[in-house]
Amino acid sequence: MSDSALSIAFNPAGIELDPKKGLSRQLYEALRQRVLDGRLGSGSRLPASRDLAAALGISRNSVVRAYDQLYAEGFIEGRIGDGTYVAQLPEKALPRKKLSTNLSTGFSTGLSPGLSTKQGDLPVVTSSKVIHSTALERVGQHSLDLPPGGVPRAFRVGVPAFDLFPFEVWSKLQAAFWRKPDLQQLCYGDPAGDERLRELIAAYLRTSRGLSCSSEQILITSGAQQGISLCAQLLVEPGDGVAVENPGYRAAAHAFAIAGAKMQGIAVDQEGMDCSALAHMSNCRLAYVTPSHQYPTGVTMSLARRLELLDWAERNQGWIIEDDYDGEYRYCGAPLAPLAALDRQGRVIYVGTFGKVVFPALRLGYLVLPKGLIEPFARRRSLDMRHSEVSTQAVMAEFMAAGHFQRHIRRMRRAALSRRNALLTGWPQGIAGVGPMPGIAAGLHMAVPVINLEREQELLAQAKEAEVEINGLSSYWLQGSSEPVDKRAGLVLGFAAVPEADIKAALARLGKIWM
Known part of the structure; x- marks a missing residue:
């Protein structure tokens, strides 16, 4: 049988190519779809490139390019001296043919929407079909809404005056870094963060917050939220109780809930979180607080409450996550010393961020960790993201060292x-x-x-x-x-x-x- 006769067995009916778009790509997709849905079964012979080009009214080169792509992906195979055939594909991977008649052409097809490659034809997969673990279920129950977009308007919450940021200074420092970067900094780095930046953060906290810490205790994060999430991953076991301020920062509560914690909202009054309620919580391992400026009520935790909270952590071997998200903004007197500065037993993890001083999109924050947690936190973070982006850390370090930050x-x-x-x-x-x-x-x-x-x-x-x-x-x-x-x-x-x-x-x- 001649190639021309064989080409009749492959009926190109239904292949419509738009001359304004890539012809070879369109033909490749049409043939691929026919293999996947069973209209072209394993072992079916395809026409010669010249004959198919003539039947479709396109150049032979377009057909050759389509065939080459199908060859590369394993959909078709060539037999020396015998032409081109659909590859032998596993029967279980292909749909059972259910013949239906195309009324416009009269040809039978074996369409299977489950193998369609067109986005509009894909079946809708509901959450009940994809959720197969309690972790995925928790994510579905504790996801965050998207933040408001666009240029900030009055009275958007959580946004500083980044219209006043010295972008010209920052851009010069950024350009200087990339003009002649230290090649060592372009390799894989320390998951704990840039050493110079960590030293400068530690020095800043010692002078501005009275928080005695070393650079080894600093772990750079992609914003405060990643720091909170790390605490949830490493300090909470499924079923553990976690105390959070109520009302409070919902994103933190979601992070702990996704880790499997049982959330317990603790009331907030004019002195901050009511720490006496912690005594009535069973199996509580961790408390999350915003003592310097409670979010969202704005009250400051009293010294008596701070000492009570520290006493609870020491007696129960619990952890306190102190989120000092906007501690730089105090309008009468110096910024308050953080709860971590009162800690003598290594039970407080301090969460800091540059987002409320610079701008949120910078995604640069840090944790101050008790010495026993430094290594496991750095190792855990390296699994999520090998290390932070280098230039932002280096530029921030120079920004601080040159006095611009203060x-x-x-x-x-x-x-x-x-x-x-x-x-x-x-x-x-x-x-x-x-x-x-x-x-x-x-x-x-x-x-x-x-x-x-x-x-x-x-x-x-x-x-x-x-x-x-x-x-x-x-x-x-x-x-x-x-x-x-x-x-x-x-x-x-x-x-x-x-x-x-x-x-x-x-x-x-x-x-x-x-x-």
């Missing part, structure tokens, strides 16, 4: 204070159902009480219409909290993200719709 902190503190004052001064008075503004001695945000949840949601909806970003305090509570729903209501406002003029304009818009 100057920038002072500039940021002055700006945050000015923007805080603009919010306090311009805040509309007498808003129905809204309590008085709190005193704000630290941090980058404030929480204002609201009479009930219904009123909170109404105010949030009106603020959104006015293009003002405000968080509801109710969203910071753990699910299943015993506190009455209406007691959880409030408004959380960040005041550092935008200049004073934008704050005044946002307040003017709110005044029109709220009053």
